[in-house]
Amino acid sequence: NAGVTQTPKFQVLKTGQSMTLQCAQDMNHEYMSWYRQDPGMGLRLIHYSVGAGITDQGEVPNGYNVSRSTTEDFPLRLLSAAPSQTSVYFCASSTSGTFTDTQYFGPGTRLTVL
């Protein structure tokens, strides 16, 4: 098992550009989510999905879109990048997303918006 994989590892964008952060898992997990990590603020939930075709907003969804067409993949789209979106992005997955489930995290994507 590769677990949770994320690409790219690093990305630099100019303000206004768009891009997609990729996330994939090979554990047949139903639940997937995206977090951003900023210094001194822990991780904050952006969007999540409880299964293919189902997504919902988290704590900080503005400026981001997601879709879940397959169980394995959960891409995060930045529509028009802004410097405030400079952050480290983590994708996570768990079996079913119930309250007792353990979430497994990918290695992260470090994004800089100039």
Added chain:
Amino acid sequence: AQSVAQPEDQVNVAEGNPLTVKCTYSVSGNPYLFWYVQYPNRGLQFLLKYITGDNLVKGSYGFEAEFNKSQTSFHLKKPSALVSDSALYFCAVRIGADTGRRALTFGSGTRLQVQP
């Protein structure tokens, strides 16, 4: 609203000494509490969790955590620290009982520095 607090930005301890990383929580209903560790330039790794049962939870790499309901705390402990334990530690609580969001709310993190 559910929240978790880690009052210390950094904890310094000498190798071989016991370590404690503090975490307090505020939730409505039953708390589901987690500890994760993040090594430099890596993703978060699961250490342990408290769901129900014994207040002392044992996890990976010799870590344990004590759930204290009266003090609303879930402190991470290890009897003898190693230099390789130096990392960023996050406490988290599972939200969802009242919002439907099956996600984790994280504390701000505590950097553990173990000196040789």
